Amino acid sequence: MKISKKHAVLFILFIVPLLFYIYLQMGTYNFGKLPIVTKEVIDVSNIYKKIKFKGKVSVVNFIGKDTIDSRGELFNLNEKIYKKFYGYTDFQLISFVDKELKPQTEALKEKLGKYTNMIKWNFIYTSKDEMDAIHDSFKSDSKLDSNSHTSQAYIVDKEVALRRGESTIKSLKKKKLFGYNMQSVAELKNDMFDDVKVVLAEYSLALKKNNRSEDRRKKSISNEEK
Structure with missing residues (x-):
């Protein structure tokens, strides 16, 4: 059976977008939860009152005293994660730095800020003991080194819980990711990007569901009053 040009155009204009929408809905549903x-890691607000994990989806990393080796890691994190998500209201990035290295770090921030809006990137200057305490509370499979540094970046959700994904990279297939290697562009781009997106989508869907429930409740009350 031949398909006329008119029917082909109608198919492209109406059916294809519908199928794509259904595909997206199925994909969102299959996201599930990371x-x-x-649960209940130590909140950053315990050492810096102006910033907190609670109520935000946070990407967290520990620079410690290692601003030299961290430089490349931060540029990778900036390009592959921060720039993709800083426009989201619920997103923030937090870097813990040894308070003795504030001048060097401010210079690094200035370099990053030349091409990046740093509004959602918070540098917390603190002590070794405080960084150790927060990282230890993550109970991840890595430790901070002698400079209070790690190449791992972490995802902390709005309930102040550490989340983890599963690698999609062939050489790391099925590996559980308690943190994401900032030295690996592939790991940030292929794994962390998707996992941050999943956590943000999870809260977005929950909000939409709550709003629909509230709308139904208000409508029910309005009908009863009539």
Whole structure:
């Protein structure tokens, strides 16, 4: 059976977008929830009152005293993660730095800020003991080195719980990611990007569901009053 040009155009204009929408809905549904590694990690607000994990989806990393080796890692994190998500209201990036290295770090921030809006990137200057305490509370599979540094970046959700993904990279297939290697552009681009997106989508869908429930409740009350 031949398909006329008119029918082909109608198919492209109406059916294809519908199928794509259904595909997206199925994909969103299949996202599920990114597994929780550790509940109730220590909130950053315990050492810096102006910033908190609670109520935000946070990407967290530990620079410590290692601003030299961290430089490349931060540029990778900036390009592959921060620039993609800083426009989201619920997103923030937090870097913990040894307070003795504030001048060097401010210079690094200035370099990053030349091409990046740093509004959602918070540098917290603190002590080794405080960085150790927060990282230890993550109960991840890595430790901070002698400079209070790690190449791992972490995802902390709005309930102050550490989340983890599963690698999609062939050489790391099925590996559980308690943190994401900032030295690996592939790991940030292919794994962390998707996992941050999943956590943000999870809260977005929950908000939409709550709004629909509230709308139904208000409509029900209005009908009863009539």
